[in-house]
Amino acid sequence: MELLIKNGAVFDPANGIAGDKTDISIKDGKIVDKVSSGAIVIDAGGRLVMPGGVDAHSHIAGAKVNVGRIMRPEDTRAGIKPRTKITRPYTGYTVPNVYAMGYRYAQMGYTTVFEAAQAIMKARHTHEELEEIPIIDKGALTLFGSNWPTMDYVREKNMDKLAAYVAWGLLASRGFGIKVVNPGGGEMWGFGKNVTGLDDVVPNFEVTPRDIIVSLMKVNEMLGLPHSVHLHCNNLGKPGNYKTTLASMELAKQVKPSKDRQVLHVTHVTFNCWGGTNWGDFESKADEIANYLNNSENVTTDMGQLIFGSATTMTADGPVQYANAKLLHAKWANGDVELEDASGVVPIFYVKQVSIHAIMWAMGLELALLTKDPYKVLLTTDHPNGGPFVNYPEVIALLMSNKKRQEEIKTLHEAVHKRTKIPGIERELGFNDIAIMTRAGSAKVLGLLDTKGHLGVGADADVSIYDIKPDQTDPSAEHAKIKSAFQSAAYTIKGGNVVVKDGQITATPMGRTFWVDASVPDEQKEIMMKDIRMKFKNYYSINLANYMVQDAYLTHPYVVRAGVIPVEVS
């Protein structure tokens, strides 16, 4: 099938196109040079055209998402929409059902979304859900930061074995990259404790968070994985944690990237750029993080923007969730994933008149507006931790309009004036910046810029068209129009199929699941597997044969190849 999009105001930052009237030709699911005269024509009529949205960090599938659903039946009834001839029912707001995940992303013009954390042992569940999420392409990052084999090999300084373990772990979980959450903390939470900084020693393993992060970054580059290490820093949720975040970013200098991308992605900075020493003197240090990003080259971040209203916090950071539940007197689910990690789920309601929440609202925006290069700050809400992903259009409007920000600030707790810099920041992002933060940048951070996040020849034919004429719109003044246009795409095209028209789902093809098959020499793998078999024999509650995600779990796989290459360690 051939498709021609004419008269679009195209923003395709990866190819240097910023609002030019460019035709886009689509054939067999890919962007091509030109199409025949028989192609179906979509007249964009001067409206905004962008590559399909790419989300590099969202919690859309797996054990903790489902725990969120189970513990929040009241959330399920928030977004109910009955089935139609094309769509299955939608439910939920912060923890939607699998169908609503796909539909709602597509309705916003998003076509690729990555689940940000799966434990290997829980990966079958993740894939069972991913296989039911319609339309979008997806993948899942695999947790490695508190796994016993990781810590053993880090202590032994055996990078070959660690590389073999990571490669095998990605295969076992059909994962896309290395996720590290509060390294070492997941293990210590099993004893009711936590690590408090990069140099705390994890008992029984004699390794530090610093060792774990650096070793995994080295191995990530040894294997030439498409994505970098994706880090949820230590001390998340504690005032003063920005220092830990900066120190963690500093570690990226020890490793050279194997590809044209960062070596470390520090995620949901809203939760780890906290100044002060307690809740009384709590303040934003997002400016310090932005300053670091402006003076370094190999670290990227995402916002984790806070959205007022209902959210559900869910993370492998078990201890922080215990602290949250105590602080908020909220429902709390705690999980222990045997030799791998911890986890916790706690609902929260962010309130404009609560000083801490108002300050946190400012943090994500400050980070995005004070960092000069939009490739270094991706637009996320850490769905559903900062708020549900359906609020991305609100975040876009806030970034594009100082007027909107000032209107919002008037409704917030006064602490936003004293404890953040947001009231004085006048910068307003343009469509090109937004296209980077939601498309080109996310694809680059993930290492998928060859086929995702751009509209050049050879890219996947994922395109979104929004009902805004960029040359006739002043986003600063008309921020409400911007928000509503991004909420409901005029067209979303996924793999060459029109899946959304005028904000309504028109087709529900299944997307693919991306995972990385990284090769290591056979003998290296065999040595490592001896240890793994011992771990299963002695400690795991299940057998190795019941642990691996089998091919049957991925009915639409897309395999990215990687493998051992020499790494320069400075």
Next chain:
Amino acid sequence: MQTVAIKPKNGIKISAEAENISPDKFAGKSEKDIQSLEAWMGNQKTTLGELFTIKAEGTGAVADVKVVMEGDFSRVKRIGEGMTAGLVMIKGNVDMHLGAKMSGGKISVSGNVDSWAGREMKGGELIIEGNAGYYLGAGYRGETCGMRGGKITVLGSALDFLGEHMCGGEIIVKGNAGILAGLSNNGGKIVIEGSTSRPGSEMAKGTIIVGKVDEMMPVFKLEGTEAVDGVSYRKYTGDVIVNGKGVLYVKE
């Protein structure tokens, strides 16, 4: 003034959802328009006119609408859901979720009501002359606030979990209540003139006044005796495990 009279046409055997039976939905509408309002029977979409004989007279604003229902509504759910004003008088029994989320007006029932009556009610009045089922004035599954305002009076008895997660308003039960009345209560006032068992577990705020407690949870602190409206009660505070500031009065 607008009067709407409703009677079941045939015996309703499969439960029907009729949240459109509400003064808010009827106000200013003709008899025909009211008959054509949507309802569900099981998984089939139908209309109020298909399920009920409906006679309407006059017209008026919501506050001037009087709905008179007579017959067996024991398989009809969600009557008066979200109503803000007006009057619903029911001669008979009704199914679940009567007056859920209502914020004003008045519903009276001569018979029994099933579970979840007055669920998450915000205001108005609910008078039940018979008995009430489970979760009277409670929050729905997972919700942190049930009833927030208004008043529920039950002349008969109520079953378990009355006023669960209640945050405001008042519930008065003339008879007995089942176990765990006022569970996870966070405000409001519950009066049970008869007996109940294990009231006020996990309560953080609010007041519960009980005639007789079959079994006390060991999470309350006895503060002494106190007279309420001239009657002497043992006064407890708790639930101490959740640092609760709730007050439980038990008749001596």
